[in-house]
Amino acid sequence: MNKAFEGLYPEKLWGYFDEICEIPRPSKHEEKITAWLLAFANREGLEAKQDRAGNVLISKPASPGMEDKPAVVLQSHVDMVGEKNNDKYHDFFKDPIIPVRDGNWIKADGTTLGADDGIGMAAQLAILTSGDVSHGPLECLFTVDEETGLTGAFNLEENFFEGRTLINLDSEDEGELFIGCAGGIDTLARFKPELEDSPRGYTALDIKVTGLKGGHSGDDIHKGLGNANKILVRYLWQMARDYGLRLARFEGGNLRNAIAREAFATALVPSGFKEEARVVLNLLSNDVEQELRHTDPGVKFWMGSTEMPGKVFTETFQKKFLNALYACPHGVMEWSREIENLVETSTNLASVKETNGELLITTSQRSSVESARNDIANMVRSVFDLAGAEVEHSDGYPGWEPNMESPVLDIAVSTYRRLFNKKPEVKAIHAGLECGLFLQKYPDMDMISVGPTIKGAHSPDERLHIESVGKFWDHLLEMLKNI
Structure with a gap:
């Protein structure tokens, strides 16, 4: 594992993020990372499939005693924005991202880090391979080309997954729960x-x-x-x-x-x-x-x-x-x-x-x-x-209208308060999320978006707050246990 990640919690999540950083995955060129995900599923004995748009779904049965729980979809996107400083040589089609630790933050050496949304992917993979996480039936959705057109979400096949509760892992402020987004x-x-x-x-x-x-x-x-x-x-x-x-x-x-x-x-x-x-x-x-x-x-x-x-x-x-x-x-x-x-x-x-x-x-x-x-x-x-x-x-994409009566929002708020003795902020975001497109295809979908703290996304200043990743992980596991 890269020295930048040594000793960080949770170890398994950081280990997968380390592997993800090794795989080039600029928008519209995600073939290497989707192939890697399918090979990962095969290696771990998990059911996986890919639709015509390139999206990947990896499923995991419920943990013992939770078979009667509703299926939950965890969702991230696999592509990253490739931005670098003018004096930095980096080929985003061939070269790995080089993470470095800077105090309480992880950043990259002169390029975007790809924590947006590589850290969401890493959380999914860590849950898929953990034997001590309590959850109902689990479906992990990995979409392509979120950053340059949302084409993976636009072209998601109907009935690609069963769950009607979706947790999007593409937010960038720990302690804030997002229930709406802008269209664009x-x-x-x-x-x-x-x-x-x-x-x-x-x-x-x-x-x-x-x-x-x-x-x-x-x-x-x-x-x-x-x-x-x-x-x-x-x-x-x-x-x-x-x-x-x-x-x-x-x-x-x-x-x-x-x-x-x-x-x-x-x-x-x-x-x-x-x-x-x-x-x-x-x-x-x-x-x-x-x-x-x-x-x-x-x-x-x-x-x-x-x-x-x-x-x-x-x-x-x-x-x-x-x-x-x-x-x-x-x-x-x-x-x-x-x-x-x-x-x-x-x-x-x-x-x-x-x-x-x-x-x-x-x-x-x-x-x-x-x-x-x-x-x-x-x-x-x-x-x-x-x-x-x-x-x-362009064709544009729809926004996601907030639903303050959302059942998964109630669970997210109560579990966060119980874990950290404080109430999270409930917000809408001006950025675009894929949730609006999911809602078009699955009108009965109950959704929320969460994530650790990322600053400077889409620029070489992108950095990921280390402590927030642990809190994001603990909260995500507690939500899965209680849905």
Whole structure:
């Protein structure tokens, strides 16, 4: 076992998480981990099956004396977000995750850790192989591609499992029980760049915005974190307006469900304004550092000379492109009027990438109110429509409406209070969970979502609180005993 996990409780759970970290499993490329799960079931003599979407179900009979209990479904997703620091070499399709211990936390060496949701998987596997855990009939569901489209949950086969009580293991705050989540939709804009030869008498510059925390576009959208795309476009827009900047390249962000941590541009400025370009960047740096001093103080700006590119955007196209990025909303749009401190509606300007000769802008919208989700998606669409982009929406996914009368919620609250002598918080989450899709296929499903404490999910700052894992484990076992 990796030294980072030595001596940690519960040993079996950490051992399985160690094994999971060895297996590459980026979204949409989960073949290695699902094959490993099926081999695990075969080795342990457990019944297992896989549906056409790639989801895996491993079943375990009830422990002695609990055969008359209702079946319970434990659910996690097998894929992970692959994000790394810019100076870190890591191939998420081939390389293992390298966990390290940092005080009371487990993190990875310059990459995402994959505790979202590898730690949920590890809990399932530890329960499946434990002989001293009391439970009724158990079905462990492992879904694919949760992070980039929920396609495993979308395409889950009907009657794939028997249980009608489901415990989702994909929450990230120990001591908080989640009974609702936001629905979401993506809005994609495609520009076909209009190019012309680079003008003479200009100096070529590379400009970078780095050092931001990033984070989950649902869980962290309200924290006032910086978005590298929005910050860099502030500079480019001002320089284009005041000093005739010409843009050759813009790229920023990575994943649809992560707040952009880094953005990069190559631009030309008239050679006589090279010093002004530096001054404007320094002034913006001071402004942004002041704005983010409490929430994202690591922001960094960099500028340096580079080779003259052969082509730049035409002035007409550049104006449309930069105006669209500047005008595109980002952040919290509305707070819930029903649940205190819950974001109702938000949008994330996730990434700008050059692919196949096009500029692809990916944004994601979330809301616990479906009409509000659609409204903000159309607002984003209108910005890019005005700029002449081709715009499309994804299919979207439903939210999960809270049920305060849930039987499994009552059990979760009472067992937590009995174990830890305190009442857990009952919440809804602004992030998307697969539970809304399960409810569409199984309308009588009773569900709750729990998990240990994970901070910085979807970024290289992702870290897992060690003590919370033990509490999560103890609570999960107590729930299974009492359902």
